[in-house]
Amino acid sequence: xxxxxxxxxxxxxxxxxxxxxxxxxxxxxxxxxxxxxxxxxxxxxxxxxxxxxxxxxxxxxxxxxxxxxxxxxxxxxxxxxxxxxxxxxxxxxxxxxxxxxxxxxxxxxxxxxxxxxxxxxxxxxxxxxxxxxxxxxxxxxxxxxxxxxxxxxxxxxxxxxxxxxxxxxxxxxxxxxxxxxxxxxxxxxxxxxxxxxxxxxxxxxxxxxxxxxxxxxxxxxxxxxxxxxxxxxxxxxxxxxxxxxxxxxxxxxxxxxxxxxxxxxxxxxxxxxxxxxxxxxxxxxxxxxxxxxxxxxxxxxxxxxxxxxxxxxxxxxxxxxxxxxxxxxxxxxxxxxxxxxxxxxxxxxxxxxxxxxxxxxxxxxxxxxxxxxxxxxxxxxxxxxxxxxxxxxxxxxxxxxxxxxxxxxxxxxxxxxxxxxxxxxxxxxxxxxxxxxxxxxxxxxxxxxxxxxxxxxxxxxxxxxxxxxxxxxxxxxxxxxxxxxxxxxxxxxxxxxxxxxxxxxxxxxxxxxxxxxxxxxxxxxxxxxxxxxxxxxxxxxxxxxxxxxxxxxxxxxxxxxxxxxxxxxxxxxxxxxxxxxxxxxxxxxxxxxxxxx
Amino acid sequence: xxxxxxxxxxxxxxxxxxxxxxxxxxxxxxxxxxxxxxxxxxxxxxxxxxxxxxxxxxxxxxxxxxxxxxxxxxxxxxxxxxxxx
Numbered sequence: 001x002x003x004x005x006x007x008x009x010x011x012x013x014x015x016x017x018x019x020x021x022x023x024x025x026x027x028x029x030x031x032x033x034x035x036x037x038x039x040x041x042x043x044x045x046x047x048x049x050x051x052x053x054x055x056x057x058x059x060x061x062x063x064x065x066x067x068x069x070x071x072x073x074x075x076x077x078x079x080x081x082x083x084x085x086x087x088x089x090x091x092x093x094x095x096x097x098x099x100x101x102x103x104x105x106x107x108x109x110x111x112x113x114x115x116x117x118x119x120x121x122x123x124x125x126x127x128x129x130x131x132x133x134x135x136x137x138x139x140x141x142x143x144x145x146x147x148x149x150x151x152x153x154x155x156x157x158x159x160x161x162x163x164x165x166x167x168x169x170x171x172x173x174x175x176x177x178x179x180x181x182x183x184x185x186x187x188x189x190x191x192x193x194x195x196x197x198x199x200x201x202x203x204x205x206x207x208x209x210x211x212x213x214x215x216x217x218x219x220x221x222x223x224x225x226x227x228x229x230x231x232x233x234x235x236x237x238x239x240x241x242x243x244x245x246x247x248x249x250x251x252x253x254x255x256x257x258x259x260x261x262x263x264x265x266x267x268x269x270x271x272x273x274x275x276x277x278x279x280x281x282x283x284x285x286x287x288x289x290x291x292x293x294x295x296x297x298x299x300x301x302x303x304x305x306x307x308x309x310x311x312x313x314x315x316x317x318x319x320x321x322x323x324x325x326x327x328x329x330x331x332x333x334x335x336x337x338x339x340x341x342x343x344x345x346x347x348x349x350x351x352x353x354x355x356x357x358x359x360x361x362x363x364x365x366x367x368x369x370x371x372x373x374x375x376x377x378x379x380x381x382x383x384x385x386x387x388x389x390x391x392x393x394x395x396x397x398x399x400x401x402x403x404x405x406x407x408x409x410x411x412x413x414x415x416x417x418x419x420x421x422x423x424x425x426x427x428x429x430x431x432x433x434x435x436x437x438x439x440x441x442x443x444x445x446x447x448x449x450x451x452x453x454x455x456x457x458x459x460x461x462x463x464x465x466x467x468x469x470x471x472x473x474x475x476x477x478x479x480x481x482x483x484x485x486x487x488x489x490x491x492x493x494x495x496x497x498x499x500x501x502x503x504x505x506x507x508x509x510x511x512x513x514x515x516x517x518x519x520x521x522x523x524x525x526x527x528x529x530x531x532x533x534x535x536x537x538x539x540x541x542x543x544x545x546x547x548x549x550x551x552x553x554x555x556x557x558x559x560x561x562x563x564x565x566x567x568x569x570x571x572x573x574x575x576x577x578x579x580x581x582x583x584x585x586x587x588x589x590x591x592x593x594x595x596x597x
Numbered sequence: 598x599x600x601x602x603x604x605x606x607x608x609x610x611x612x613x614x615x616x617x618x619x620x621x622x623x624x625x626x627x628x629x630x631x632x633x634x635x636x637x638x639x640x641x642x643x644x645x646x647x648x649x650x651x652x653x654x655x656x657x658x659x660x661x662x663x664x665x666x667x668x669x670x671x672x673x674x675x676x677x678x679x680x681x682x
Binding site for chain 2: 085
């Protein structure tokens with residue numbers, strides 16, 4: 001069977017499975033639509049959270065970014081897992097006890113005002129929409145490659161499929177569907193990694209392979225990679241920080257607390273039966289996530305190794321990489337390059353006209369490259385294609401390539417669906433029903449929710465055509481927005497009995513305000529091309545060299561500071577709210593708020 | 598609710614959270630970022646140690662931390678008799 005046919009087969013089968021499960025578990029009432037009736041087992045909930053969590057950014061984009069960043073790429077790994085420790089200890093059990101089922105509802109009740117809930121909706125929408133833009137970027141990459149179309153056509157197709165998919169059922173459908181998606185995506189991620197690890201190091205476990213010697217030699221894979229990276233003018237693989245130690249640190253903080261503030265993840269912990277389960281559920285989620293996340297650095301390093309050795313075959317035999325005939329001829333390039341050229345995400349430009357491919361750090365000042373007649377890097381490889389192209393680069397069998405296609409789509413779809421659910425409940429329930437149209441019937445509420453999903457997909461798709469960065473980078477911005485607004489307000493709502501509505505609202509607005517300002521200054525106002533104004537206010541990364549993707553941590557500090565300052569000069573929190581916070585801290589007893597569970 | 602020692606319970610809870618957060622910080626931000634250059638001179642198989650903490654070790658420890666927390670928190674719940682039925 002041809003690669004194209006087998007890809008359709010795998011993708012088709014996996015979709016049939018998800019849709020079948022969604023129909024089987026189709027949601028009835030509004031409450032079931034959003035929170036699955038509160039009876040999902042912690043292990044299953046953890047697995048579904050894992051699928052929900054691991055999006056196109058984790059699956060498609062992250063390892064490619066790590067391959068390019070080397071050691072500094074660890075900020076994604078630690079950032080997107082370490083947040084679960086915070087989530088498990090600081091938020092999940094208390095939110096479960098609180099007994100509401102969306103983040104704005106929590107804010108509305110804890111901060112005793114519809115204003116707080118509305119600001120919550122605004123922050124949630126900003127973070128979720130940015131997140132979906134990143135997903136659309138990833139979906140575009142996946143669809144364009146597997147259907148052999150341009151990147152933008154891929155995004156249009158992705159928008160249509162995500163829409164059909166997300167309006168199908170609610171959380172309940174999604175919970176079981178997402179368990180299936182988890183299985184597909186984890187197989188798709190680990191199977192090629194095992195093959196490649198075995199091939200390069202002889203060790204079938206990628207996590208161990210990355211720490212092993214290259215097969216048949218006594219040089220470790222990482223040492224070899226350090227060596228050839230430097231030979232080609234790149235930074236040493238195992239030691240390079242992302243921009244600086246400070247930036248790496250702050251970026252990691254931003255992703256960690258963003259993890260603990262993302263509405264579609266938090267929503268998960270409203271759906272477990274008990275407070276005890278809420279704690280362990282976060283642990284199970286992290287187990288399932290860590291399987292992929294500990295494999296990712298191996299995928300990254302090995303993909304980079306394979307890419308370099310494909311183009312510069314002499315690096316393996318320690319030959320002279322600069323010799324005139326040491327690089328492969330463009331006319332003899334492997335098939336996978338041709339397939340990716342169709343999408344426009346891999347490009348070759350013969351700068352020195354010798355018909356061969358020179359892939360290296362074109363910005364390197366090392367005179368040896370010019371002496372060899374190299375006139376700049378000739379191969380541009382979009383970082384988002386690394387994972388999908390990885391099995392092709394390693395010349396793995398067609399069924400593995402097809403499996404990765406199905407996995408990438410599962411990752412993107414599952415997360416997009418979870419986010420769209422968070423968006424639709426925020427708009428239809430928290431904004432329309434609670435604030436503007438209290439007479440909304442249940443059917444109207446569901447329809448309004450579906451309509452807002454459609455709107456969100458169109459906006460995200462449009463911005464996804466001109467994304468503010470690679471999929472994982474865009475998603476990092478979404479985390480920054482959540483980190484600077486939602487996380488601090490949740491934390492203070494639980495851990496401070498005295499935080500009042502004025503403090504919380506002012507904190508959220510200030511936190512997300514400075515973060516948006518810094519991000520928009522770099523990436524354009526609402527990510528529209530040509531509206532960036534960073535040069536007018538101090539140049540790129542002007543705040544201590546911190547990049548916009550990492551700025552959520554600074555926003556969070558501003559949020560805390562403003563909240564406490566405002567709290568101290570406004571009226572204290574009412575007594576019944578302080579009492580409620582005390583109840584939330586204790587697992588025993590019914591929900592802290594009337595009318596839930 | 599008044600029959601419980603809620604203050605003692607909350608104090609015990611915060612103490613546990615503090616201890617877990619210390620380990621959490623040390624393995625990721627400490628070993629993985631701030632001290633990584635120093636630790637890289639030590640090797641764990643083919644892994645420089647700082648690199649290993651950043652790209653492998655911290656994640657394993659995070660998983661363990663959550664389950665340890667959940668277990669110890671369960672003990673605290675029982676001790677103060679505030680566990681669910």
